[in-house]
Amino acid sequence: MPDPLFSTLRQETEHLIWAPVEQVRRRGRQRTRRTRIAAVLASAAAVAVVASGVVALAGRPDAAPPPLPPATVVPSAPTPTPDRTADPTPTGDPTSSRTTPSSPPADSGGPANQTSSRTPSRAVPAAATLQLADLPHGFTMSQGKGAGDWTLESATIYCDNRLPPLAVGVVATRFVQFDSPTDWLVERVTRHSGTGAATSMQRVRRMATDCVPARSGDSLSIMAEGLGGADSVLVGGEIEGIPSRWLFVRQGNLVAQLRLDHQTTPAEARHYAKLVAPRLCAGTDAC
Known part of the structure; x- marks a missing residue:
């Protein structure tokens, strides 16, 4: 007995008219081309979608970076234990591996190696005052x-x-006194800072010319100038009937004031000024 399924198929297809073979082949080729074209278009569309997504992500500064791959842990080799039985004493001369500090260069004793950090003294040296040899025989000197x-x-x-003081910027002072059986002479040398020495000499002249005596008969006056040194002046005075003489000599920043005999003339004062000026050069570089 034939299978009912096959009987049904035979009855349904018994009266069908089949297309020629060439027509069937042509339809198959057309279907194949359409399938390929559809696949190409689908691929192009997929590429366009991916490209637009990449551009959008690149334009976003807050886009999250791609996740990093998990770190690979490399097992470290165990630290070898030093051999405690080895001899720790190195071979050879143990001092050969030490760095010997270099010895400082020997001092050649030249000026370049004798730089002094001391600040030059501003004291008035004893050589900047009159010396006993400058005075006549019979004088003695005391400080x-x-x-x-x-x-x-x-x-x-x-x-x-009221008159201005003479101590303008004084930084050092030295006194010396000479005595004889009939006379005495005192000298004071002061060192001034800046232009204090020149200002002091100007004030000496002001004292002599601007003084208004408190009593009748008293006076101060300039007796002579330019007696020696960079600047000098001899001042004469009459106080309570007693005459006096003061000689001032300047060299650089040093000023010497001498009290001379009350009868000293300008010519005699010039002699002393010529002695004082070179002595002052021992305490200043202005000469």
Whole structure:
């Protein structure tokens, strides 16, 4: 007995008219071309979608970076244990591996190796004052401020007006006194800072010319100038009937004030100024 399924198929296809073989082949080739074209178009569309997505992500600064691959842990080799039985004493001379510090260069004793860090002293040296050899025989020399108030500044107390002091920027002072059986001479040398020495000499002249005596008969005056050194002036005074003489000599930043005999003339004062000026050069580089 035939299978019912095959009987049904035979009955349904018994009266069908089949297309020629060439027509069937042509339809197959057309279907194949359409399938290929559709596949190409689908691939192009997929590429366009992916490209647009990449561009969009590149334009976003807050786009999250791709995740990093998990780190690979490389097992480390165990640290070898040193052999405690090995002899720790190195072979050879143990001092050969040490660095010997280099010895400092020997001092050649030249000026370049004798740089001094000391600040030059501003003290007035003893050589900057008059020396015993500068005076006549019979004088003795002693260090000190001298007896009594002998300076020109002390005489201004007899002036009725106030006068400026002579101590302008004084940084050092030295006194020397000479005595003889019949006379005495005192010298004070002061070192001034800046232009203090020149200013002090200007004030000496002001004292002599601007003093207004408090009593009748007293006076101060300039007796002579230009006696020696860079600047010099001889001041004469009459205080309570007693004459006085003060000689001032400047060299650089040093000023010497001498109290001379009350009868000293300008010519005699010039002699002393010529002795004082070169002595002052021992304490200043201005000469």
